[in-house]
Amino acid sequence: MENEQARTIEVLQLAVRMEVEGKEFYQKASRKSSNKLAKELFQQLATEEDIHRKKFKEIYKALKRRQNWPDVEPPSEKGEKIKSLFAEATKALGSNFKVAESEFEAIKIAMDMEVRSYNLYYSRSKESTLPVEKRFYQTLAGEERGHHLALLDSYEYLSDPAGWFTKKEHWSLDGA
Numbered sequence: 001m002e003n004e005q006a007r008t009i010e011v012l013q014l015a016v017r018m019e020v021e022g023k024e025f026y027q028k029a030s031r032k033s034s035n036k037l038a039k040e041l042f043q044q045l046a047t048e049e050d051i052h053r054k055k056f057k058e059i060y061k062a063l064k065r066r067q068n069w070p071d072v073e074p075p076s077e078k079g080e081k082i083k084s085l086f087a088e089a090t091k092a093l094g095s096n097f098k099v100a101e102s103e104f105e106a107i108k109i110a111m112d113m114e115v116r117s118y119n120l121y122y123s124r125s126k127e128s129t130l131p132v133e134k135r136f137y138q139t140l141a142g143e144e145r146g147h148h149l150a151l152l153d154s155y156e157y158l159s160d161p162a163g164w165f166t167k168k169e170h171w172s173l174d175g176a
Helices: 003-032 037-066 080-094 101-127 133-159 162-169
Strands: none
Touching: 003 037, 003 101, 037 101, 037 133, 101 133, 133 162
């Protein structure tokens, strides 16, 4: 039991650090970005990382006081804000825009960060014996996966808007 408690605390501390670093990265990337979609996506991701950090800190404090995992609702945006932001931005931007190479690099780094977060939360959801902790980490893993997919979609759109529209809208040339 003591080893389980120590592992729980260790994962919480790591998660807080990852979320803080993620927020800082996204804020910096947003400030540097000149592309509307990338700027807004990074801002939204920074906000979501901060929400995650606050939940982790709340759990950490409760564990330090009561030595039990609290019944904290996991953050659950289900990616709705990011989906909405992306839909609005693609309508507004169309396919006539420029993207700096540094923005592509920032998106690649962000995708890697989200995969690392997903891996941590997914593995912890499998390790945990507490149903409430399992559910919390499963939900967070899902959110991190959603963040990664949003970043991937953004990367594809910004790389090749016409190709992205063809793929997403299922346009085809039938020769008729």
